[in-house]
Amino acid sequence: MSLALxxxxxxxxxxxxxxxxxxxxxxxxLLCVLVFTVAFTLGISPISWLLVTELFSLEQRGLGTALATAFSYLCAFIGVKTFVDFQELFGLYGAFWLYAFISVCGLCFVVCCVPETKGRDLTEIDAYR
Incomplete structure (x- = not known):
């Protein structure tokens, strides 16, 4: 996604x-829009919904999923709402470069802060929390 932006x-x-x-x-x-859409559809969108169910314990899963969903839609709203302002401020290219930078920062956050759950069962994930 960052590369397409x-x-x-x-x-x-x-x-x-x-x-x-x-x-x-x-x-x-057109190629950039297609790459962005495919990357979002196959990557961050479904993975984030799967990860939320693994990161929260069973007791906290309902509230955690609700908060994560609200935060996701809030970020989408802010991104759409601020695009025109950023375009006027930085130009079209600056707005896309800014969103690419934010996307890279998000990737760095995920790599550094989100625990790996591959190959672990729920008891191992619960022990990690």
Whole structure:
């Protein structure tokens, strides 16, 4: 997802700087949107819903899932709501680069802070908590 956002931002930048070169590359935004959609659909979207059920104990799972869902939709709302403001502030390419940077920060958070649950049963995961 980060790569697709950064690529789209780079395309928008080159469109601003070198508008004569870009008409030959008009397929790049479509490719970026497709890559982003596929990456989201096959990656972060289903994995986050599966991970929530593994990270919370049975007693806390209902509340934890509700809070995680609310936070997910809040982040989506903020992303949609702030895009136009960021576009006016940084330009189209700057907005996409900012969202790519935020996506990389999210990846770093997941790598550093989310425990690995592959190959563990629920009792081992409960012991880790």
């Amino acid at each position: 950064a690529c789209f931002g780079s395309f928008a930048y080159y469109e601003d700087v070198h508008p004569k070169i870009v008409p030959n590359l008009d397929w790049i935004p």
